[in-house]
Amino acid sequence: EAQVTQNPRYLITVTGKKLTVTCSQNMNHEYMSWYRQDPGLGLRQIYYSMNVEVTDKGDVPEGYKVSRKEKRNFPLILESPSPNQTSLYFCASSLDRGDNSPLHFGNGTRLTVT
Amino acid sequence: AQSVAQPEDQVNVAEGNPLTVKCTYSVSGNPYLFWYVQYPNRGLQFLLKYITGDNLVKGSYGFEAEFNKSQTSFHLKKPSALVSDSALYFCAVRGLGGNKLTFGTGTQLKVEL
Numbered sequence A: 001e002a003q004v005t006q007n008p009r010y011l012i013t014v015t016g017k018k019l020t021v022t023c024s025q026n027m028n029h030e031y032m033s034w035y036r037q038d039p040g041l042g043l044r045q046i047y048y049s050m051n052v053e054v055t056d057k058g059d060v061p062e063g064y065k066v067s068r069k070e071k072r073n074f075p076l077i078l079e080s081p082s083p084n085q086t087s088l089y090f091c092a093s094s095l096d097r098g099d100n101s102p103l104h105f106g107n108g109t110r111l112t113v114t
Numbered sequence B: 001a002q003s004v005a006q007p008e009d010q011v012n013v014a015e016g017n018p019l020t021v022k023c024t025y026s027v028s029g030n031p032y033l034f035w036y037v038q039y040p041n042r043g044l045q046f047l048l049k050y051i052t053g054d055n056l057v058k059g060s061y062g063f064e065a066e067f068n069k070s071q072t073s074f075h076l077k078k079p080s081a082l083v084s085d086s087a088l089y090f091c092a093v094r095g096l097g098g099n100k101l102t103f104g105t106g107t108q109l110k111v112e113l
Helices: none
Strands: A004-007 A010-013 A019-025 A031-038 A042-051 A054-057 A076-078 A087-094 A109-113 B003-005 B010-014 B019-021 B024-026 B031-038 B044-050 B056-058 B064-068 B073-078 B087-095 B107-112
Touching (some): A010 A019, A019 A031, A019 A087, B024 B073, B044 B056, B073 B087
Antiparallel strands (some): A004 A019, B056 B064
16 A cells, blocks of 8 residues: 555653654655644645755754655654654655645654653 | 635535635745645545646545636635535645645634534
């Protein structure tokens, strides 16, 4: 089944403890992206990647890192999480940068930072 | 900068009645427009898109959307709502040649018996 898989689904952590949220797609998509969803703010893009070893900042990149060493994987790294990073995170992918290709989303990771 | 406005946080409609979820956008040049739906505890799912051509676009689950260039709108419609249509709906826009897809804040659709 074609899908985007994120892990974990739920994560509770403490301020400053490094964490990684994994994202993997099995559709050979070139484009991958991370979003955070907050009430009243919709989805905001954190980082995106046009292809392997190519990553760029989105609207809200502060406090996050990403890497794209392989085409299928696009992990999101929080080096020193803070409470304002408590949010619902989505990974998404599309065949190309998305002019005509719709995004496929994972089921989300709900992160709580205390 | 491009932007999307969904002016209604929530839309309530009775089952069997037509529904409209509003979206207006701002972007340089010709827009690529999308609607996505989010069910509880799930990621967003693609519903339909407008790239070029006919202003009325048909999508999944009986939904359609009308592109209106003069009003910079892309309202989502369905002739007869179902209770199972209850979900959170997002409009999104990308400018021609752009890498960034900008989402609206979402509209909660509630369809009641």
